[in-house]
Amino acid sequence: MRCTRLYLRSDQLDGPKSAGSVLYAKQRSRYDANCMTEFANCPAWRILLVDDEPTQRLIMARLLKRAGYEVDTASNGKEALAKIEAGDFQLMITDWEMPEMDGIALCNALRASQTKGYIYTILLTARDAVEHVVTGLQAGADDYLTKPVIEPELIARLSTGKRIVTLERSLRHANEENRRLSITDPLTGVYNRRYLMEQLPREIDRAARYGRSLSVIMCDVDHFKKINDTYGHLVGDEVLKWFVAQLQANIRTCDWIARYGGEEFVIVLPETNVENAAKAAEHLREHVSKTIFESGELRLEVTASFGVSGRNGNVPLNATLDALIAKCDAGIYASKAAGRNRVTVEALD
Numbered sequence: 001m002r003c004t005r006l007y008l009r010s011d012q013l014d015g016p017k018s019a020g021s022v023l024y025a026k027q028r029s030r031y032d033a034n035c036m037t038e039f040a041n042c043p044a045w046r047i048l049l050v051d052d053e054p055t056q057r058l059i060m061a062r063l064l065k066r067a068g069y070e071v072d073t074a075s076n077g078k079e080a081l082a083k084i085e086a087g088d089f090q091l092m093i094t095d096w097e098m099p100e101m102d103g104i105a106l107c108n109a110l111r112a113s114q115t116k117g118y119i120y121t122i123l124l125t126a127r128d129a130v131e132h133v134v135t136g137l138q139a140g141a142d143d144y145l146t147k148p149v150i151e152p153e154l155i156a157r158l159s160t161g162k163r164i165v166t167l168e169r170s171l172r173h174a175n176e177e178n179r180r181l182s183i184t185d186p187l188t189g190v191y192n193r194r195y196l197m198e199q200l201p202r203e204i205d206r207a208a209r210y211g212r213s214l215s216v217i218m219c220d221v222d223h224f225k226k227i228n229d230t231y232g233h234l235v236g237d238e239v240l241k242w243f244v245a246q247l248q249a250n251i252r253t254c255d256w257i258a259r260y261g262g263e264e265f266v267i268v269l270p271e272t273n274v275e276n277a278a279k280a281a282e283h284l285r286e287h288v289s290k291t292i293f294e295s296g297e298l299r300l301e302v303t304a305s306f307g308v309s310g311r312n313g314n315v316p317l318n319a320t321l322d323a324l325i326a327k328c329d330a331g332i333y334a335s336k337a338a339g340r341n342r343v344t345v346e347a348l349d
């Protein structure tokens, strides 16, 4: 492959194509086609090009656009950081020497900040001593190239960047998916007990620290074992999904549901005093009891028993997770004992 060094004469870029550049263009389009397959799931690759020299920016931007990248430019590190904050870049090519904030400071700042995804960074500079390379990489650059840049080499190094970014992206997605699965009940799609035990203490701490109200509703489907025994576990599963859908459709968006176990669910109501939580529970109870579960020919009346507890913002209570759950549990027990399909409020001591 012919390797042309890129000099700062823009007329060279727009001039007639030589046989070498046509061959190179063909090779590059094959290369790009490979990249297209390899990165087919990615949206357009966005590069932030940072350089204080307008001509260098212009020529490099044209080169990168021809290679299929979306390009945005900045003339120093400060401007680059502002664009990174506002935009979505996967790759960055930065000059070293620039006014206000140079490329080294930019790399340091980028690595110290939280970006949406990894930004693969190439430092492109006239400085070519080994100690400069070391300083650049230590500042957080992933790669180091010297000016004048050799176009195919830059394109090849950017493709390395794309591989790294793709790997980072798939790892991040896998982690997010694992996290989602680890806190979700697979049958009903609401949070599971692990999430409840992790998140409810945080809600309690926040409410206690800022003197805010927080309430919890616990509910248990009545005579659920009978539904399983009569119609089978698959119907039982459908009833549980239906029950959760009824709850979900009748709570506020800031309230959240977790499956405590079996046919027992917990609804956490931030910023809600116990009186209003009791009203919410009564509304849920009534809605469930008046709505018929339907599946094929089957029509079922389903009811549930509720226990409510919580803290009111103006009462200096130090509720604990165990105390709240125990009170809700006691509420359910009392509702069951009183005949089921009812709501019992248990105040915290």
Ligand code: GH3
Pocket: 187, 220, 221, 222, 223, 224, 225, 226, 228, 232, 233, 234, 235, 236, 237, 240, 261, 262, 263, 336, 340
């Ligand atoms: P009560 O009114 O006193 O709450 O009676 P109940 O029958 O609802 O309560 P019990 O604790 O006797 O039975 C709960 C049943 O829920 C027993 C268990 O097999 C069933 N169960 C637990 N998890 C699931 C599930 O994921 N799917 C199905 N189909 N059944 C489940």
Ligand code: MG
Pocket: 051, 052, 053, 095, 096, 097, 098
């Ligand atoms: Mg410069």
Ligand code: MG
Pocket: 220, 221, 262, 263, 264
């Ligand atoms: Mg139960």
Ligand code: MG
Pocket: 220, 221, 222, 223, 224, 225, 263
């Ligand atoms: Mg039950």
